[in-house]
Amino acid sequence: MTLEDVYEPDEDSYLLLRHVERLVRGRVLDLGTGCGIQAMAAASKPEVELVIAVDLNPRAVGKALERAKEAGLASRINLVIGSLTDWLRGELDWIIFNPPYLPREEGISELSWSGGEKGGETIERLLKRAYEHLKPDGAILLVYSSLTGLDKDIFRGYRVELLEELPLFFERLFCVLLQPRL
Template sequence: MSDAAVNIDQARRALTTRFAAAGLDSPEIDARMLMGAALQLDLTGLVTQGARSLSAEDSARLDALAQRRLAGEPVARILGAKEFWGLAFKLSTETLVPRPDTETVVEAALDHVRGTGSVNDPLRIADLGTGSGAILLALLSELPQSFGIGTDISVGALRTARDNAVALGLGDRAAFVACSYASALSGPFDLVVSNPPYIPGGDIAGLAIEVRAHDPARALDGGADGLDAYRALIPQAAALLRPGGAVAVEVGQGQAGDVEGLMTDAGFTADLTMIRADLAGIPRVVLGRKKPI
């Protein structure tokens, strides 16, 4: 920012131009969010106070945030929080940034529950590799009588998930366990969900800097073919689920058929599996139902 006094509107336009010139995907949104953080104003405040001049301290805070974004740090990391399913989630270095595509897991799981007429039943849900707790807590927010357990090998991630559960008023209906996927759980469960690591290890270096430099590597790396996590968790899920229960997992582009095959190998018959696409039309979730008795 220059030494000449500028107002909020001028600063926001200048920051948007700066971000656009740097090739950022959403320069206007990024500028608005970082302006709000620097000035502690929501969108309404930014609009109504648009003519207010920035102080030197305001400009310094804004420039510091802008430099972090221009260096490739995602806005959610800078702010330490991200919205998912209309809920606010705190982040940490041990958690992925929840992405809109992952809401497809929540949608598929809820459609299964609605199809069984059990929305108001006391369901047991397991979220394997819960990270920030986003999938589990989104489901609990929609299923008022249900209880969920989130697992993760990262104790730091579990602390973040627990904090999010408490902040969202769901702390009494969620528990968190340190283990690899479902290795420390015993059933039965009605629903198992997961967004496991699925990026082939050799592809990680080619990911966008926002991902490869800021998301935890072990939450990305799915092994040589990206399927290691599914080979571990799908048989575990099959053993945990009660008859008629379901497992829903997020998958990477081109992986749906392979994951469906792993479900078949674990005992989910072909007519009880389903593939759901995200908003871009990419197959994003594979859901398998355990055969009823």
């Protein structure tokens, strides 16, 4: 897979999707939207006001737009090409993120799944800034893996609730809810 390919929904996508369908409302930011699976689930909910969906892969944004139009949801999703921190703006109720979370492999640079040398760098970049853009009762829904290298104090500043743990063949996936500590 190259950067030009669009990430096909996988176990991590469906793990996050279950909680998006159950929890999100208000103003929602879907980071790394890929084919738009999370953005469309959010936009289908009447309690969601608006979804901003961002991906740095233009082909992903094109595909998500096509799918949103087919589903009659295009007017409820603001799809943009950009990097995650560009779109941390205003006051959000929810940030949804199925990030690239695996450690980089020798000679392969793939932004769909590689979150940097350790795997956790993209998540760390987001968490350093996200709390400034959440409403006081706002929250983040985040997926990562037992293979993701995360600094031990990465979640400092957030209350963390483990919503679901999914054992797979080589790894475990986690879906967590993070709320900034006031």
